[in-house]
Amino acid sequence: xxxxxxxxxxxxxxxxxxxxxxxxxxxxxxxxxxxxxxxxxxxxxxxxxxxxxxxxxxxxxxxxxxxxxxxxxxxxxxxxxxxxxxxxxxxxxxxxxxxxxxxxxxxxxxxxxxxxxxxxxxxxxxxxxxxxxxxxxxxxxxxxxxxxxxxxxxxxxxxxxxxxxxxxxxxxxxxxxxxxxxxxxxxxxxxxxxxxxxxxxxxxxxxxxxxxxxxxxxxxxxxxxxxxxxxxxxxxxxxxxxxxxxxxxxxxxxxxxxxxxxxxxxxxxxxxxxxxxxxxxxxxxxxxxxxxxxxxxxxxxxxxxxxxxxxxxxxxxxxxxxxxxxxxxxxx
Amino acid sequence: xxxxxxxxxxxxxxxxxxxxxxxxxxxxxxxxxxxxxxxxxxxxxxxxxxxxxxxxxxxxxxxxxxxxxxxxxxxxxxxxxxxxxxxxxxxxxxxxxxxxxxxxxxxxxxxxxxxxxxxxxxxxxxxxxxxxxxxxxxxxxxxxxxxxxxxxxxxxxxxxxxxxxxxxxxxxxxxxxxxxxxxxxxxxxxxxxxxxxxxxxxxxxxxxxxxxxxxxxxxxxxxxxxxxxxxxxxxxxxxxxxxxxxxxxxxxxxxxxxxxxxxxxxxxxxxxxxxxxxxxxxxxxx
Numbered sequence: 001x002x003x004x005x006x007x008x009x010x011x012x013x014x015x016x017x018x019x020x021x022x023x024x025x026x027x028x029x030x031x032x033x034x035x036x037x038x039x040x041x042x043x044x045x046x047x048x049x050x051x052x053x054x055x056x057x058x059x060x061x062x063x064x065x066x067x068x069x070x071x072x073x074x075x076x077x078x079x080x081x082x083x084x085x086x087x088x089x090x091x092x093x094x095x096x097x098x099x100x101x102x103x104x105x106x107x108x109x110x111x112x113x114x115x116x117x118x119x120x121x122x123x124x125x126x127x128x129x130x131x132x133x134x135x136x137x138x139x140x141x142x143x144x145x146x147x148x149x150x151x152x153x154x155x156x157x158x159x160x161x162x163x164x165x166x167x168x169x170x171x172x173x174x175x176x177x178x179x180x181x182x183x184x185x186x187x188x189x190x191x192x193x194x195x196x197x198x199x200x201x202x203x204x205x206x207x208x209x210x211x212x213x214x215x216x217x218x219x220x221x222x223x224x225x226x227x228x229x230x231x232x233x234x235x236x237x238x239x240x241x242x243x244x245x246x247x248x249x250x251x252x253x254x255x256x257x258x259x260x261x262x263x264x265x266x267x268x269x270x271x272x273x274x275x276x277x278x279x280x281x282x283x284x285x286x287x288x289x290x291x292x293x294x295x296x297x298x299x300x301x302x303x304x305x306x307x308x309x310x311x312x313x314x315x316x317x318x319x320x321x322x323x324x325x326x327x328x329x330x331x332x
Numbered sequence: 333x334x335x336x337x338x339x340x341x342x343x344x345x346x347x348x349x350x351x352x353x354x355x356x357x358x359x360x361x362x363x364x365x366x367x368x369x370x371x372x373x374x375x376x377x378x379x380x381x382x383x384x385x386x387x388x389x390x391x392x393x394x395x396x397x398x399x400x401x402x403x404x405x406x407x408x409x410x411x412x413x414x415x416x417x418x419x420x421x422x423x424x425x426x427x428x429x430x431x432x433x434x435x436x437x438x439x440x441x442x443x444x445x446x447x448x449x450x451x452x453x454x455x456x457x458x459x460x461x462x463x464x465x466x467x468x469x470x471x472x473x474x475x476x477x478x479x480x481x482x483x484x485x486x487x488x489x490x491x492x493x494x495x496x497x498x499x500x501x502x503x504x505x506x507x508x509x510x511x512x513x514x515x516x517x518x519x520x521x522x523x524x525x526x527x528x529x530x531x532x533x534x535x536x537x538x539x540x541x542x543x544x545x546x547x548x549x550x551x552x553x554x555x556x557x558x559x560x561x562x563x564x565x566x567x568x569x570x571x572x573x574x575x576x577x578x579x580x581x582x583x584x585x586x587x588x589x590x591x592x593x594x595x596x597x598x599x600x601x602x603x604x605x606x607x608x609x610x611x612x613x614x615x616x617x618x
Contacts, residue, residue, distance in 0.1 A: 059424050061369075061431075107603060110610050114367045115566060117427060118558045122602060125555040129595040246551060250435065257428060287443055293436035300429050301414070304421055 007186070010264075014179055021171050030163050034235075035279055037167045039272045041231045044174045046255045046267035047181050048224030054261035055185060056217055057197040059117045062124030063252050065104070066222040068244020069127065070097045070229030075144035075239040076137060086151045086160060086234070093230040094223055101222020105215050124246055131244045143240035146233065160234075170231055177227060182264055184220070193217050254296050260306020269307050337467055339584045345473045347580025348480025352535035353553055354560040354572045355487065356528030362504040362567030363524050365423065369430040370410065372554035373437035374403050374529040378536025379545045380441055383450050392454055399537045400530040407529025411522045434550070442547050449546035476538050483534065484573075491569075500524060504567060556583075559598055563605045565615025574613060 021040075025033055045067055052058045073093040077084055084092075108119050131138045138144065151158040151169070158165050184190045192213050196203050200210055233239040242248060251274070259270020274292075281288035303310055357371045381402055382395040389395075410433055418425040454472070461468045491497035502510045503520055511517040536549075543549065560579050564571025579598060586594030605613065 053424075057424070059427060107606070110606075113423060114361070114365075114427065115562065118367065118562055119606075122555060122559055122562070122599060126596065126599045133592065133595065250431075253428070253431065254435075287439070290436065290439035290443060293432060293439055297414070297429065297432040297436065300425060300432060301417055304418075304425065 010182065013265075014182070018171075018175060021175065022168075025164055025167055033163050033167050035275060037163070037170050037235055039275045040170050040174050041228050041235060042252075042255065042271040042275055043268040044178055044181075044231075045225055045228040045252055046259065046271040047178055047264070048221045048228065049252045050256050050261055050264075050267040051181065051185070051193075051217060051221050051224075053256060054263075054266070055190070055197065056193050056214065058112070058214075058218075060120040061117050061246070061249050061253070062120030062122075062127075063221075063225055064244055064246065064248035065120075065124045065127040066097045066101060066225035067229035067232070067248060067252075068131065069100055070094065070226030071233040071239040071243040072131060072138055072144070072229075073097070073226075074230040074233045075146050078146040079144060084149070086149055090227070090230050090234075094226050097226025097229070098219055098223045101219040101226075102215070105218035105222070109211065109214050109218060121246065121249075124244075124249055128241070128244050128246065131241055141241055143238060145238045148234060148237050161237075166235065170235070174228070174231060177224065178268070181224065185264060189213065189216065254292060256306075257296060258299055258306060260308035260310075262305050263308045263312065266306050266308035269311075273307065335588060338469070339588045340581070341469060341473065341477075343581035343584030344577075345477045345480075345580075346583060347576045348477045348484075349535055349539055350553070350556060350560055350580055351573055351576040352480055352483060353532050354557040354564075354576060355484070355569055356531040357557055358561045358564070358567055358569060358572045359500075359504075360525055360528045361561070363500065363507060364521050366415065366426045366430065368525070368528065369427065369554070370433040370437065371430075371528065371532050372550040372557065373434040374407060374532040375536040375539070375553055376441060376545075376547070376550040377406065377437060378403055378533030379540035379549065380445055380450075380536075381533070382537040382540050383445070383452055383545050386452060386454075395537055396534070400534040403533030404526040404530040406526075408522050408526035410529070411525035415525070416518070416521075438547055438550060445545075445547075447547055449544045451544060452541040454541050472542060476542065479534075479538050483531070487531075556598070559602050561612075563602055563612055565612030568612070568614035571612055571614030 021036075024036065028036070045063075049060070049063050052060055052063070070093045073096045074089045077089050077092050104123055108116060108123070111119055132140055134140075148160045150160055158169070160166055160169065185194070192203065192208055196208070196210050196213060203210055229243060232243060255270040255274045256267045257270070258273055259268065260266035277292070277295075278288060281291055285291070299306060305312075353371065353375055357368060360366060360368050360371070378399050381399040382392075385395040385398060386392060410430075414429050414433065415426060418429050460471050462471050462474065464474075491501060499510065499515055499520060503515075503517060503524075507517050507520075510520075539549075539553075556579060560575040561572055563578065564573070564575035578601065582597055582601060583594060586597045590597065609615070
C-alpha cells in the first residue's frame with residue numbers, strides 16, 4: 001500500500017469517527033455523554049502514552065505525573081487567578097507540563113529499558129508526595145474544586161457547565177490534538193523515533209542525534225498528557241489526588257495494553273473499552289479492578305498485540321493480505 | 333539531643349527491612365534481568381498471611397516459617413506459569429506481566445481482607461521495651477533488626493560458601509554460559525524467583541506488626557526498594573546493603589530534622605547519585 005493511500009484511509013476513518021462523534025450526542029442521555037467525554041479525554045492520554053511505549057519502546061510507569069500536573073495546574077490557576085478564561089487556564093497548564101516534561105526528561109532519558117521504567121515510577125511517587133504534602137497549594141487529600149468560566153467567542157456564548165457543550169469542546173480540541181499526534185507519527189521526526197526503536201546504533205551512525213529526538217518525543221508526550229489532564233479537571237470541575245497517583249499511571253498502562261501498542265488506533269480503542277468496562281462492571285460488582293487485572297494478564301499471555309492486533313489479523317484473514325492504515329510498520 | 337541514638341536505631345531497623353526486600357529484588361534482576369514489580373505485593377501477602385495465621389493459631393514464630401514457605405510457592409508458580417511464557421517476547425512483556433500480578437494481588441487483598449488497616453496483636457515478650465545502655469527501646473524493633481541481620485548472614489553464607497551459591501552468582505554474571513555448562517538454568521530461575529518472594533514475604537511478616545497491615549503497604553515499600561536498588565546499582569547485593577542503610581537513616585533523620593522535606597530527600601539523593609554515577613554506586617558501567 002502506498003503512503004498516500006494509507007494517509008487517505010486514515011483521514012477517511014478520522015472524518016468518519018469525527019462525524020459519528022458529532023452526531024452521537026443527539027440521541028444520547030447526559031450520563032452517556034459524560035461517559036463519551038471521559039473516553040475522549042482518556043483516549044488522548046492513552047495515545048500520548050503509546051507514543052512512548054509503542055513508538056519509542058520506552059516503558060514508563062509514571063505517565064500520570066504529567067496528567068496529574070496538568071490537572072492540578074488548571075485547578076490551582078483557577079483558584080489563584082480570578083477572572084482567568086477557560087483557554088487561558090489550559091494554555092498555562094500545558095506550558096507548565098511541557099516545562100516539567102523537559103526537566104524530567106533531561107534527567108531520565110540517559111536511561112533506557114528497566115532503569116527508565118523504575119525512575120519514572122520514582123518520579124511519579126515524588127510528584128504524588130508533593131501533591132499530598134503541599135497542602136496550602138494543592139489542598140492535599142481534599143483535592144481542589146473549581147468554578148468553570150463560560151467561553152465567550154464574541155458571536156456565541158458557550159455555557160461550559162452544560163455537558164453537551166463541554167462534550168463538543170472536548171471533541172474538537174482533543175480530537176484535533178489526537179489527529180495531530182497521528183500526523184506527528186508520519187513526519188520525519190516521528191519516523192526517526194520509530195527507526196530509533198528498531199536500531200539506534202544505525203541511526204546514530206547515519207548522523208541522527210538520538211538523545212535529542214527522544215527528549216523531543218518525551219516532552220511532546222508530557223504536553224499531551226498535560227492537556228488530557230487539564231481537561232480531566234475541567235470535566236470533573238474538581239481534581240483529586242487520584243489524578244497524579246501511581247494508580248492513574250496504572251490505568252493508562254492497562255488501557256494501552258488492552259487496546260494494543262502496535263497501532264495508532266489501539267490505545268484509543270483501549271481507552272474506550274476500559275472506560276466502558278469500568279462503567280459496566282462497577283455496576284455489577286465492587287471488584288471490577290480485579291477483573292480488569294485478570295483481563296490484563298490474559299491479554300499479555302494470549303493476545304500480546306491487544307484488541308487492535310486481534311481486529312487487524314481478523315481483517316487480514318478476511319481480505320487476504322491487507323493492512324490497516326493505522327499500522328506502525330516501517331516498510332512502506 | 334537524646335533523640336539521636338533512638339532515631340539512629342529506627343533508621344537501622346528500617347534499613348534492615350529495606351535490605352530484606354531489595355536484596356531479593358536486585359538478585360532476581362541480576363540473574364533474570366527481570367524487574368519484579370510484584371515483589372512488594374509478595375511482601376504485602378506475607379503480612380496478610382501472617383495476620384490470618386496469627387488470628388487462627390496465635391503463634392507468631394509459626395508464621396515466621398509458614399508464610400515465607402507459602403510465598404516461595406507463590407513466587408515459583410508466578411515464574412513457572414506466567415513469567416516463563418512471556419520470556420520470548422522480551423523484557424517489556426516480562427515487566428508488564430509482573431505488573432499485572434502485582435495489580436491482581438493488591439485487588440485480591442482488598443477483596444479478601446478489606447481495604448482498611450489491620451492491627452496485629454503479638455503478645456509475649458515482643459511487645460515490651462528493653463533498657464539499652466540507659467535508653468528504653470522497643471523489643472520488637474530490635475527483634476526485626478536481628479532477624480534482618482540473621483537472614484542476611486544466612487544468605488551471604490549460602491551465596492558464598494555453597495555450590496548453589498556459586499551457580500547463582502555465576503548466573504548473575506552470564507546465565508547462558510552457565511546453561512551451556514549443564515546447569516538447569518530455568519530451574520535456577522524458578523528457585524531464585526521463589527526465594528526472592530520468600531524473602532520479601534518474610535520482611536512482610538516482621539513488618540506487619542510494626543507498620544500496620546494495609547493494602548497500600550506494597551506501593552509504599554516498592555518505591556523505597558526501587559530507590560535503593562537504583563542507588564546501589566541494579567543487581568548488586570553490596571550496593572543494596574549500603575543504599576538500604578543510607579535510605580533507612582535518611583528517612584529516619586529526615587523525619588527528625590526536616591519533617592516537611594523528608595520524602596523529597598530520598599529522591600534528591602537518588603537524583604544526585606544518578607547525575608554522578610548513572611548506573612548506581614556499585615552498578616556495572618553500561
